[in-house]
Amino acid sequence: APHQGDEVHYLWTDTATPPRMRSTAGTRLPELATLPVPTPGRHRELWTPGPDGPVHTLLSTPDPTTGRRPPLVFLVHGGPADHDRDAYDPEVHSLVASGFAVARVNYRGSTGYGPRWRTAYGAGVGLTQVADLVAVRADLLRRGLARADAIGLWGTSWGGYLALLALGTRPDLWQAGVAVKPVADCAAAYRTGTPALRALDERLFGGTPDAVPERYARSSPLHYAAEVRAPLLVIAATLDAKCPPGQVRSYLDALRQAGAAHESMWLETGHDGYTGAHHVAVLRRAMGFLDQHLRRAPAAHRTPRPSRDGVSGGTGPSGAPGS
Structure with missing residues (x-):
């Protein structure tokens, strides 16, 4: 975020460090919430x-x-x-x-x-x-x-x-x-997904599921x-x-x-x-x-024991097992 003059406020992070606010001019900025222990x-x-x-x-x-x-x-x-x-x-x-x-x-x-x-x-x-x-x-x-x-x-x-x-x-x-x-299921996702994702699929697959069904199946x-x-x-x-x-x-x-x-x-x-x-x-x-x-x-x-319908401990939208 640019500020008056040449100052810029920005966030800095790496894999080991949660984001920190910094300023190119050295302005003291509010501390973000930090973790209680080192990463x-x-x-x-x-x-x-x-x-x-x-x-x-x-x-x-x-x-x-x-x-x-x-x-x-x-x-x-x-x-x-x-x-x-x-x-x-x-x-x-x-x-x-x-x-x-x-x-x-x-x-x-x-x-x-x-x-x-x-x-x-x-x-x-x-x-x-x-x-x-x-x-x-x-x-x-x-x-x-x-x-x-x-x-x-x-x-x-x-x-x-x-x-x-x-x-x-x-x-x-x-x-x-x-x-x-x-x-x-690529073909079903295409047919019931959003217009933007259908356009992406057509670009990636080179056509619709009706035009190139084998590519979607593969x-x-x-x-x-x-x-x-x-x-x-x-x-x-x-x-x-x-x-x-x-x-x-x-x-x-x-x-x-x-x-x-x-x-x-x-x-x-x-x-x-x-x-x-x-x-x-x-x-x-x-x-x-x-x-x-x-x-x-x-x-x-490590072989799980499936339940009677083949699902190991699954729950459905209502909390019913086996969804």
Whole structure:
């Protein structure tokens, strides 16, 4: 924000530091609310070779307490026209403080790395981005920064879509997944979504679902629902216009028919605009789910017991189990 003369007031942050107000002229500015304890963990960046250039990852790890590597969560950003920044993120803080390592990958399609990177979809919509997540996973294992038996995915919106797609197309690589307000069926989301998102889909896929149905099917998590092996938590919203609830319900039905162990949680909200209570509820549910499947249970004994309808502890909009 510009002020009189040449003074500018601005916010400064990095992954380890919540935002602070500063002035180019050294003016004393009000203090923002601060956290009661220092931000935990260690933070670094990595570059993984890829077909369209190196993939940039922000890696946060808890302070070591034992010689064993902590479980790792890929926190997948949405968009796709967005990117993770070296900036404070409360979800990263919560995960690291709870003993998880966090990888934030700026996969192809992300902003911030030039137009070639933003438009690189050579392997197909979603599948290109999953390939980058898979490549970074392999790189982290090669560097000794992760354990192959304790890696999960957590994404919201387009990030939730990529989490579902990765779980279905590469089911052998992940031990747990959380998808919040995701695209689960590309064609159905197109038909019931907003005009702006329909225009985006037409640009990404090269046409409508009627014109290029095979492209939508190939990139749709629903197409691979029967292949999902890792325990999965799906959190959706009943009033969501961007990732409509109907296509999420179809995906959950497909998981049930396949006998895939999963849970569901429904929020009475739209796509955006969490209340504080909803945000905390999602954070607690997702953190508890990842803790259960990535840390508490040994790899050889981590198969959940589905309930009679194939859902592990899911709740519907009214609180009824099994939605």
